[in-house]
Amino acid sequence: MKDIDWSEAPDGTTHFWPGLFLLDGWYKVLEGDVWVYDNGWVKSRVVLSDINTDYLIKRPESWGGETHPPVGTVCEVRLTCSDLWGKARIKYITKTTCVFVYVFEDDPDELEEYSVATCYLKFRPIKTPEQLALEEREKITDEMYGFTRVKMIPAEVDIQREVCDDLYTAGYRLTGEK
Template identity: 30%
Template sequence: MSGAAAMAAAVDWSEAPEGATHYCNGWLWPWLRLRDGVLQFHHFTAGWTILLLLEGESLADIISRTVERPTTPAAWNGEGLPPVGTACEYHMGNKWRRVVIAAHVKQPAGKAAVFEFIDGNDWSSSPSPTRFRPIRTPEQIAAEEREDAIRKITHLLGEKTGTADSNRSRAEVLHDAGYRLVEGGAQ
């Protein structure tokens, strides 16, 4: 990840004053606001104050040394690469891990999402949209677990009676009544 992308990911925008559009690391008053071509800095007691440019310095020079506030990502429906700033899950090996998308970069094969794992300080990237999914709600997780358990009970009933398809409704009743499969048999 480039230095600029790492710095962008490190800015805690929750600490920014209302209206801040840029951040400049190392400045006494690092929070900046660009409005109608006028750059202002935020003084903790005076509020927003116009930033006077030094001779030979341009607005573009200053802006090039700042981190622009990221836009709030639109709600992601799970199609395509997740937008920058999105918290989602990434399929790695045989499990899903939570990540935050930090950037999109161009690669020879196309665009890739650069992301940080929430459970550690590891960074990675992937060009494959199918390896990302929105974070599931507790209700979705419970529904998936229920469906998996019913599928297993249906299969077990089918093995015993030879009619797996007709036993789905029975498996649902058993599951919803609290019966669970345990290793080596039913409970």
């Protein structure tokens, strides 16, 4: 079965069908009625009670990082003995075992599948571009603050941090020369 890219799912999608008896594709199940996506949602003549739901794959719930990620989630994963995070798609997970596929940005067709004891893994959601930009901003303003810091009373420290933040907003950056 192919990996499901839920980011490509149309709005309202609740399930994916891997193409056994019905067409491979996106489905929406509402109160027992089955809707098929075909350039728009079309109500199927088939009702949920008429089909074998073992093959109907439910869309993963949104995941905030506080528990193990649901199957189908693309997240960052690392071994507990390592500091290196990698982007991965979760294929199977229980309290004891996790099967995941590394996702390579430069070659999406290259797949490396791993099965690892869940207790040896750490998971976190992929950071948004906004989160990455904020981290970069904080790192640079902290460097600026460290470069310009002099002994001050605590109230002046806050003012100096604000000045560094304002300089960043205005486009000033350290050149690397100290």
